[in-house]
Amino acid sequence: MSSLRFARVALRARPTAFRSPLQRRGYADVASDKIRLSLALPHQSIYKSTDVIQVNIPAESGEMGVLANHVPSIEQLKPGLVEVIEEAGGSKQFFLSGGFAVVQPGSQLSINAVEGFPLEDFNADAVRSQIAEAQKIASGSGSEQDKAEANIELEVLESLQAALK
Amino acid sequence: MAFAWKAAGITYNRYLAVASRAVRRSLKEDKRLQAERRGEMDLRFAKWESGRQGENKSLASANEAAMAEAASGGQQ
Incomplete structure (x- = not known):
């Protein structure tokens, strides 16, 4: 009986003005859209x-x-x-x-x-001249590794050229 | 995923080095000179056998030889 009365007092003692800023802070902490x-x-x-x-x-x-x-x-x-x-x-x-x-x-x-x-920061002319050079190596008579490396360069340079346009 | 360069025995590390070298060479002059210094590598190693130092070898050329071997070794 007395414990019930105590609980009701505690409930009333908590003003609503105090509760709302607490809630707002919790929401902002999440910042879920970033x-x-x-x-x-x-x-x-x-x-x-x-x-x-x-x-x-x-x-x-x-x-x-x-x-x-x-x-x-x-x-x-x-x-x-x-x-x-x-x-x-x-x-x-x-x-x-x-x-x-x-x-x-x-x-x-x-x-x-x-x-x-x-x-x-990129220079379109440098990209173009490197593409020509890499194509020459890729279709040339070098070792398998040289050709594979030229193909890697081509992949990079063509992607870069497309991005610069 | 199958990559063409893997069939030639090239490692992912080498792939990244080649790709980055192409990016550095494509920069405008002032940035390129600064950036290309990052691509330089000159390491040497020697094998020690029964207390004697073996021949000094360049790591870059040893890596190249290892990659050529991996390719002809028929690794898929």
Whole structure:
């Protein structure tokens, strides 16, 4: 009997004005519409746990866009264009030479690559002359390894040329 | 997934090195000069047998020979 009365008092003692800001903070903590991106090269980190809206990556299994709450996965990257759509609404594009993207639980994305530069750092003439050279080696009479390496270069350069257009 | 370069005995490490070299060479002049320094590698090794140091060999050419062997070894 007395314990019931105590419970009712406790219920009344908690003002509603105190309860609502607590709820609001819990909601904002989740920030469920953002993905935390780390884009790292051996010599530089381009993004360091930065909240972004979306990241488009050229995976070997196909182009994919990664949003918040993506299913965890590991993707090998083709040499190609990574597009980052930032919180402010703008987007940035980087050409990566190949590596891995790891989608971790809790809306985290880590991309590791060997080289990565924004598109404006590339020289279209250098790409064109390298394509001509690589084609010569690929169809020449060199060793199997030389030809395979020329074909790897062609894959990179053609992807880069398409991105520069 | 089947990659053409795997059939030629090329490792993933070498694949990435070749791809990155092509990216560095495509940069504008000022960035290229800085970046190409990252691609340089010159390592040498020697095998020690019964207390004597063997011949000094370049790691790059030893790797190339190993990849050629892997290709002709008929690995799929």
